[in-house]
Amino acid sequence: MGLGLVTTLLIVGAAIGGANGDAMVSGSVFCDQCKDGQVTLFDYPLTGLKVSMACPGQSGQPTVIGEVTTNWLGGYVMRFEGAPDMGGCRAQVSGSGQGCGAVAGPSRGLNLVFQMFDTEIYTVDPLISQPAQPMSFCPRSSSPLPKPVTPALPPPAKLPPTPRPPQLPPLPRLPPTPSVPFLEASACPYHMWTMPEHECYWRVLSPDLKVAVVFGPLAGRKYGTDLTLRGSMTGRADPYKTLLREATTALLNSYNSIEFPYHPLDVVQRLNYALIGGSTRQVLMTALRFLKANSGQPGNITCKFTTCK
Template identity: 60%
Template structure:
């Protein structure tokens, strides 16, 4: 039996199972992320970070053309939000915006974003929103372009001539040596395969995410539909033998590497996005994405694994 035919059989079985389970229930889901745009440049950069506790509102126009808030949700620790609408309402003319909340960014939300339909299947709809931004009152001082040149020096009169027989000054003591800067491993290129992340002596490198966190919380709703709501990252990083478990193992490893090294081949958001796109595609897409993660986790043969045993 050839591979395309097997893929069609698997897809047909999945569609039949989904129809049997979800055929009598229609829901619309809206998902997205809120970031702090520290440089106020209107885009996501390395200086920006997800915001926790921000309120996001979905606003839609009624028959009179007046906009009203249909639903409001608060972002989680990863800056993500998810809204569920019962039935299949018409969300084509709706948009999402930051409506309030803390988060530590300091100011009001950025521009609103329109909802984009990702897929519609069995009366179930999934919408996504481009990243929403919250901006401070002024760009941070470390942002590119925020440097202000120093004012020109004032012209001072020439100093008076020295005395005829000046008294000699004592020599200055030697300057103390400058302290050595501490190592910054986050700025060094590092990539570690999945078996390194499962070793007990390297458990301290699980910093942003922990082994007991749920796959559904970290990767979102699409991953929850595939792997359930109880699977942890520790279970996911040890998966093998199945294309989807292999994808989860390599995606979890790539996410850990992206948080551990700024020079890793993937950004954390890129890992999550590619993971969800693969889950919505074919089995070939799943294997291709898993292979890309695996190559990055190996450092492409150039970046070593810079792990030191935890103390």
């Protein structure tokens, strides 16, 4: 899988070695349960959804140049060889999501975030898929929202076959109506998550999940493919191990409390940005930001854990 910029290190290495540059696009897809056109606390990432990339063709009409499927965290990554011109390209949901409905939200343009050695990296604002009607628990609006306009995409262009990525285990679906302490402000440091009496708070992510599966191939190459989330929380006395420990803790806190400063996908992306940068200072600064959030700063937020029964 890959979220954010998980394959950039290989791309940059190839560019330096004299190979043609590449372009890479990453983003995520959410179920917009309230049909308000934005990602809120009521929405959850969609697994197994198809996303298409359409770019202006020679005739000016959009042509689909790639299609991928979202991973178990709702993320997707597209890679295009030869550093093509991505100006005017747009990403859009092109398939119906399981358990969300059949209405796709509007397409999104690309945001250039990195350019070096003929290599370009783009991100896309979250794409959405919507149910036929808003869920009953959604806040009621005084006026109905306009139905999103979904531009029709042409049939996919014939592209050379690409190898299918390995099938990842499904992520337990987030509950549509968060329960306590999900709605409470809570931030717990790593040592609280490692205590046996707090095992029941690992509700979304299993302690035995591999770091490479959760944070992507770049993390797998850095930390190994056998390291689990539980094992990642024992790292210390090394900037990269400290980064992973605090990132894992922040990811768990983000699923445990809606008021935690970081969204789960944001945690994954920030860790990968730090690994891509290759700077010890950047690694330490990212780890420090996670550490402060995990310690309840700002706001002096405490850990709401109680002993599991």
